[in-house]
Amino acid sequence: MKYAYYPGCSLHSTGIEYEISTQCVAKRMGVQLQEIPDWNCCGASAGHTTNHMLGLALPARNLAIAEKLGLDVMAPCASCFSRMKHAELAVKKSQETRKKIADLTEMDYEGKIGVKSALEVFVKDAGLETVKSLVSKSLGGMKVAAYYGCLLVRPVGVGIDDTENPMLMDDLVNALGGEAVDWAFKTECCGAALATAQPKVGLKLIYDILSNAKAAGAEAIVTACPLCMVNLDMRQSDVNDKTDAKFDIPVFYFTELMGMAFGEKPDKVGAGKHFVNTAGVLAKYNLK
Amino acid sequence: MQPINLTTALAAGKVLMEKVEKASGVDVKACYQCGKCSAGCPVAFAMDYTPRQVMRMFQLGLMEELLKTRTIWLCAQCETCSARCPRNLEPAKVMEALRIEAKKAGYEADSEIATFNEKFLRSVGANGRLYEAGLIVGFNMATVQPFKDAGSAPAMLAKGKLKLFPSKIKGTDVIRRMYEKALKMEGEQ
Numbered sequence: 001m002k003y004a005y006y007p008g009c010s011l012h013s014t015g016i017e018y019e020i021s022t023q024c025v026a027k028r029m030g031v032q033l034q035e036i037p038d039w040n041c042c043g044a045s046a047g048h049t050t051n052h053m054l055g056l057a058l059p060a061r062n063l064a065i066a067e068k069l070g071l072d073v074m075a076p077c078a079s080c081f082s083r084m085k086h087a088e089l090a091v092k093k094s095q096e097t098r099k100k101i102a103d104l105t106e107m108d109y110e111g112k113i114g115v116k117s118a119l120e121v122f123v124k125d126a127g128l129e130t131v132k133s134l135v136s137k138s139l140g141g142m143k144v145a146a147y148y149g150c151l152l153v154r155p156v157g158v159g160i161d162d163t164e165n166p167m168l169m170d171d172l173v174n175a176l177g178g179e180a181v182d183w184a185f186k187t188e189c190c191g192a193a194l195a196t197a198q199p200k201v202g203l204k205l206i207y208d209i210l211s212n213a214k215a216a217g218a219e220a221i222v223t224a225c226p227l228c229m230v231n232l233d234m235r236q237s238d239v240n241d242k243t244d245a246k247f248d249i250p251v252f253y254f255t256e257l258m259g260m261a262f263g264e265k266p267d268k269v270g271a272g273k274h275f276v277n278t279a280g281v282l283a284k285y286n287l288k
Numbered sequence: 289m290q291p292i293n294l295t296t297a298l299a300a301g302k303v304l305m306e307k308v309e310k311a312s313g314v315d316v317k318a319c320y321q322c323g324k325c326s327a328g329c330p331v332a333f334a335m336d337y338t339p340r341q342v343m344r345m346f347q348l349g350l351m352e353e354l355l356k357t358r359t360i361w362l363c364a365q366c367e368t369c370s371a372r373c374p375r376n377l378e379p380a381k382v383m384e385a386l387r388i389e390a391k392k393a394g395y396e397a398d399s400e401i402a403t404f405n406e407k408f409l410r411s412v413g414a415n416g417r418l419y420e421a422g423l424i425v426g427f428n429m430a431t432v433q434p435f436k437d438a439g440s441a442p443a444m445l446a447k448g449k450l451k452l453f454p455s456k457i458k459g460t461d462v463i464r465r466m467y468e469k470a471l472k473m474e475g476e477q
Contacts, residue, residue: 009418014449038458040416045365046408049384050391052311054470058412061462100473104466154367155378163371189330189366196427196437197404201334201362208330234440273447275440 003074003121004066004113005033006084008226009041010077014234015226017270021255022076022118024269028134028262029126033074036065042083045192056097057104060087064109076118076255078225079192082151084115085158117152119224119254120160123168128175136263138177140285144257145181145218146170147209149228150189163187169222169254176261183216185209190231199238206231207239210247219281221251229253234275250278260287294348301349308346308389312381319343325369325379335359339369339379346382355390359383361398388474403430413467416457421450 011019026033039062048055063084066073075081091098092111102108116125123131146169153159153166161168164187170180188209195202209232213221223229233251240247251274259269266287271278282288309316319340326338337345337359345354354360363383370378396402407426411419428436444450457463 009420012417012455013420013451014444016448038416040457040459040463041412041418043412044408044418046405047412049365049387050405050409051470051474052385052388053473054409054467057466057470058463061459061466104469104473106462106465150364150366150368154371155380156371187368189364189368191330192364192366193404193408194331194362194364194401196424197401198334198362198398201331204333205330273449275443 001030001121001126002032002034002071003116004069004071005035006039006062006066006073006075006080006115007035008075008077008080010226014230015077015253017256017273018076018226018229018253019270021253021259021269024264025122025255025258025262028259029122029130031074031121031126034069034071036062036069036073039065042080044079044083048083048086053100053104055083056087056090057101059084060091060101060109061105061107063087063091063113063115064105064107067109067113070113072113073115074118074121075115076224078117078149078151079227081115081117082158088114089158117160117224119152119168119172122255122258123172124160128171131172131175131258134262135176137261137287139173139257139261139287140177142178142281142285143181143217143219144173144178145183145213145216145221146173146186147213147221147223147228147232148187149223149225150187150192152224153187169224172254173222173257176257178257181213181216181218183212183218185212188212190228192227192231195231195235195238202231203235203239203242206235207243207245210236210239210245210249213249214247218249219284221249222254222257223251224254236276248276250274250276250281252278292350298349301351304351304389305346305349308351308382308385311388312378312385314377314379314382316343316346316377316382318375319347319377320375322374324372324374328368328372330366330368331362331364335362339363339383342382342386343377343379354386355393355395356397358397360386360390361396361401363387392474400431403427409467411454413463414460415454416460416463417455419451419454421452422454
């Protein structure tokens with residue numbers, strides 16, 4: 001199993017733990033990754049809400065390079081995945097769009113290869129049985145709220161799981177020996193860049209998600225998106241400062257939980273790089 | 289809001305209505321105003337017009353008013369409205385197309401969000417990749433809040449999450465030409 005790997009900008013900066021843990025888990029699961037040479041930013045939301053064709057061409061250039069390698073792309077970041085999937089579908093749907101994109105990217109992406117999220121690759125393609133066979137240190141019943149956010153599940157046709165009650169990450173948590181809690185905010189929006197551009201609006205969304213996870217008895221939240229991570233983890237102290245809340249909920253990437261359940265030390269998967277301290281919950285479940 | 293003559297509004301809004309319907313691929317006329325979009329919208333509480341109201345204003349031809357709303361900037365593109373619409377319309381795509389038209393017409397009802405997006409794309413245009421530290425500093429300077437989020441910077445650096453210099457790709461020339469051509473294509477539409 002081999003994929004062209006698209007880290008995206010976040011995995012080389014704020015989401016460095018996602019990069020470290022993805023590489024670690026891929027190796028353990030026998031998934032080979034070849035980084036897309038000279039990849040560029042997918043444009044995220046800023047691209048497609050500013051200029052329609054730019055929003056398609058930026059991710060399409062990466063798909064075109066991967067097509068030359070003859071490999072499907074694996075993109076861990078939910079936003080990168082979504083933007084690349086939009087470009088893939090647009091090219092497959094219309095020859096006219098394909099030509100316009102080729103003009104912009106100076107490369108012809110024919111739609112022969114496609115993109116998958118890391119969650120799909122590890123849980124659907126490599127499969128839960130492989131995951132289970134690698135678990136050497138069960139999560140020991142850790143209560144985890146699986147948070148999907150928006151771009152992994154919406155819009156219909158682009159997302160990889162049910163739009164209202166996705167279960168891919170819940171099933172994964174359970175396979176790792178954790179206990180996925182039942183909660184209502186698994187696909188609510190974290191506000192993305194609103195926490196930066198309009199903090200009053202953004203922080204309310206983050207507050208609501210953290211509140212619901214806490215009410216459901218979650219001891220940790222697991223995510224597959226680096227921007228969700230920044231909002232729920234780094235901005236948790238902002239939420240505490242600006243409201244009466246006293247949240248102290250560690251947030252992990254699903255790949256970190258996988259790595260640790262596979263017996264890797266927390267530092268080996270980047271679990272010490274979060275803002276909300278993860279040591280307490282890891283000690284409780286003997287994942288030191 | 290000023291009194292509006294609905295008879296003339298529809299005629300006046302026609303050109304832009306067709307343009308936005310084509311760009312978004314959404315037949316806004318088919319909206320039957322159930323309000324499910326507004327009910328699920330996580331940002332509706334902060335909007336001047338809810339998604340359902342945006343759809344209704346569109347049907348009435350109040351396009352100039354729509355381009356001036358904060359709603360189209362506050363929309364986080366979470367796509368909840370699109371996923372839940374019983375008519376299979378995609379309000380999020382309408383918001384996106386309206387925002388593009390608003391920018392062209394020179395309306396930026398939320399200058400912070402507009403500035404953030406502009407700085408984001410400028411960073412990608414210059415380097416081929418987003419330089420996050422540069423984006424935050426540029427955004428803070430442009431919106432005159434130099435110390436916003438500065439408290440997180442030392443911890444980010446210590447955790448290896450903040451780069452001191454941008455990483456530049458080899459294909460920056462391609463990206464630069466891509467921006468120019470995409471801008472031209474949009475202007476022609």
